[in-house]
Amino acid sequence: KSGSMAILCKQIRPSNISDIAIINALGRPSSKDERQIYIDRKFKGKEIKHLHPSLKCLDETQGLCILEEQLMAVAKDVAGWSLSRADGLRKLTKLKGKEPDFVLKLEADFISGAMKTHDMSYELGKEIWNKVVEKFQGYGFNKAHAIFYSINGYYTAYLKRHFPAAFMA
Secondary structure (H helix, E strand, O other), X not given: OOXXXXXXXXXXXXXXXXXXXXXXXXXXXXXXXXXXXXXXXXHOOOOOOOOOHHHHHHHHHOOOOOEHHHHHHHHHHHHOOOHHHHHHHHOHHHHOOOOHHHHHHHHHHHHHHHHHHHOOOHHHHHXXXXXXXXXXXXXXXXXXXXXXXXXXXXXHHHHHHHOHHHHHO
């Protein structure tokens, strides 16, 4: 058990596996800034202000893009991309700055798609790219992995708490 994850669990007070999965995703080092935003929106009534209505796909995580599947939904809902094309955007997290020309092309395609799909301005498309997509590049988390880790962690904690001798053996 890490100290920062224990604190995050106390702050978020999970009541189901989905909450634990979000804690797993927010617990990553690159999600430090998003933690307080998530908590403020969930528990302190801070309003979620989407840059555009097409970003409603981020409501599950209080308006933050922290899961790879959400990034794909943003590409689909904002830029009008197919999910297979959106999967290319998800791969940004793996590049970590290794292919800047590819990233610039994705950015241009995303903004162009957003302008065509929603008749939005270049500036708004660029702002969505910068505040949602580019910010995601630090570290995205796959929802299936987050759910699996959460179930595994839940069972581990349960066994350790209720059957400590057998667990330690």
